[in-house]
Amino acid sequence: MFALSKFETPKRLVSVIFAWIVCALTCFAPAGLAQGPLQVVDAQIVMASDGAHSGSSQKAAIVANVAAGYHINAHKPSFDYLIPTEVKFENGHAAAVEKTMYPAGKPQKFSFSNDPLSVYQGKFLIGLVLKIPAGIAPGVYVMKGTLNYQACNDRACFAPSRVPLALTIKVVPANMPLKPQNPAVFRELRAAQTD
Amino acid sequence: MATHEVLPGLPENEPKTPQPPYRMSSNKKAVVIIAVIFAVVVGLYYANRYWIAPVTANTRPAAGNYPAAPGFTVTDLSGQTVKLSDYRGEVLLLDFWATWCGPCRMEIPGFVKLQDRYRDQGFRILGISMDDDVQPVHEFYEQFHLNYTVAMGNDRLGELYGGIIGLPTTFLIGRDGRIYDKVSGAVDASRFEQEIRVLLAAKPGQEVQDFQTEGRSDSIDVETPAEVNSPVPGVDLSKLTPEQIAEYKQMLTKQNCTCGCNYNLLDCRTKDRSCGVSKQIARDMLAKMQKNKI
Numbered sequence: 001m002f003a004l005s006k007f008e009t010p011k012r013l014v015s016v017i018f019a020w021i022v023c024a025l026t027c028f029a030p031a032g033l034a035q036g037p038l039q040v041v042d043a044q045i046v047m048a049s050d051g052a053h054s055g056s057s058q059k060a061a062i063v064a065n066v067a068a069g070y071h072i073n074a075h076k077p078s079f080d081y082l083i084p085t086e087v088k089f090e091n092g093h094a095a096a097v098e099k100t101m102y103p104a105g106k107p108q109k110f111s112f113s114n115d116p117l118s119v120y121q122g123k124f125l126i127g128l129v130l131k132i133p134a135g136i137a138p139g140v141y142v143m144k145g146t147l148n149y150q151a152c153n154d155r156a157c158f159a160p161s162r163v164p165l166a167l168t169i170k171v172v173p174a175n176m177p178l179k180p181q182n183p184a185v186f187r188e189l190r191a192a193q194t195d
Numbered sequence: 196m197a198t199h200e201v202l203p204g205l206p207e208n209e210p211k212t213p214q215p216p217y218r219m220s221s222n223k224k225a226v227v228i229i230a231v232i233f234a235v236v237v238g239l240y241y242a243n244r245y246w247i248a249p250v251t252a253n254t255r256p257a258a259g260n261y262p263a264a265p266g267f268t269v270t271d272l273s274g275q276t277v278k279l280s281d282y283r284g285e286v287l288l289l290d291f292w293a294t295w296c297g298p299c300r301m302e303i304p305g306f307v308k309l310q311d312r313y314r315d316q317g318f319r320i321l322g323i324s325m326d327d328d329v330q331p332v333h334e335f336y337e338q339f340h341l342n343y344t345v346a347m348g349n350d351r352l353g354e355l356y357g358g359i360i361g362l363p364t365t366f367l368i369g370r371d372g373r374i375y376d377k378v379s380g381a382v383d384a385s386r387f388e389q390e391i392r393v394l395l396a397a398k399p400g401q402e403v404q405d406f407q408t409e410g411r412s413d414s415i416d417v418e419t420p421a422e423v424n425s426p427v428p429g430v431d432l433s434k435l436t437p438e439q440i441a442e443y444k445q446m447l448t449k450q451n452c453t454c455g456c457n458y459n460l461l462d463c464r465t466k467d468r469s470c471g472v473s474k475q476i477a478r479d480m481l482a483k484m485q486k487n488k489i
Contacts, residue, residue, distance in 0.1 A: 119295070155379075156361030159325070
């Protein structure tokens with residue numbers, strides 16, 4: 001039906017298609033800096049247990065990911081003029097963030113800097129310890145916050161930005177046992193060096 | 196796992212003979228592969244049309260007719276008013292930067308040298324800081340011995356210049372007030388030197404024909420004040436009646452943006468003014484609407 005004899009071998013045909021796609025993408029690729037994305041970080045919160053008792057502490061972790069090709073300054077950046085990565089929560093009546101544990105930044109050399117800069121790239125974890133006040137009624141409570149960061153790539157920097165965070169705390173009666181959750185994340189968090 | 200189906204026309208109580216696993220003939224394989232290629236081609240076409248091209252399209256009119264730099268008024272670090280028109284007849288390097296931007300800090304010492312070298316020939320630099328606070332800008336100005344004017348910018352000014360996505364972003368403006376080059380991201384300041392010489396060689400008010408950029412360059416897509424201040428940012432609605440604007444906005448809410456933002460076109464325009472995709476589609480829809488009204 002079609003003159004496809006030279007592509008009789010499917011593997012060869014697949015290779016030709018792949019090469020064609022790569023070529024086409026290269027031809028259409030935009031020159032210069034891409035416009036955006038402005039949001040180069042995504043983040044979600046995971047809890048160490050399925051609930052919390054009033055008057056106790058509960059651990060949570062922010063699992064964040066910086067898009068490939070970008071970096072954000074560590075919580076303790078290399079220079080005063082750099083904007084640090086920070087977590088901010090509006091402490092509500094249901095809980096307060098007692099402690100925030102940031103990972104140490106990774107020293108990374110960039111073409112625009114003579115010295116390595118302390119940055120976060122790819123996946124990183126931030127630990128939170130929440131204090132649940134005594135006497136609070138069982139129920140589900142939400143605390144809102146943000147992960148504030150300022151991103152750059154190797155040639156340019158982008159305006160400071162933030163990822164909205166929502167921390168859902170389920171307060172259960174004191175006689176209800178708690179089940180641990182996300183053990184792998186919290187093992188990783190314990191192993192990570194923190195500032 | 197292979198499945199065995201009853202062929203049409205065969206009574207169900209007939210003994211079923213096991214069928215061999217279904218294998219596609221080589222002709223069918225070819226058809227499937229061609230269909231995949233076709234889908235990829237169509238996908239790339241639409242990706243280019245609605246996603247890539249609006250961002251990269253060279254908006255400069257043909258025949259070297261470069262866009263006029265949008266006028267603005269800003270306040271410099273000493274509190275003096277600075278207007279773009281103050282630089283009329285000179286070659287101006289307009290640098291959007293910030294003190295928290297490492298690449299900007301690397302680039303600026305080279306600009307200081309350029310300013311020294313070409314000041315007497317009519318070359319000027321205007322730094323537009325996108326910092327929120329003026330204090331660190333003052334400190335930087337002193338520490339780096341800047342020898343050119345620095346003023347505080349804002350998002351509106353950035354939008355006027357097509358939306359400043361990353362810092363630094365540098366524009367090179369000729370003696371005729373036209374933008375000849377735009378570079379996003381830090382480069383060695385010497386990258387601009389030959390261009391500056393070419394522009395300095397022109398007479399005031401004279402357009403430089405056949406201007407050649409000296410390296411990586413970005414498309415120049417400046418906006419007019421009517422586009423910046425529009426209820427649909429980036430789209431000039433000044434010729435529409437209020438009823439037509441309402442109708443147009445309604446149209447935009449009914450179509451989703453294809454940039455991946457999950458907003459409709461109107462929301463994308465207002466929430467992400469830098470999106471080249473929604474801007475192009477919104478402009479196309481306005482042109483179509485106006486054409487239909489005629």
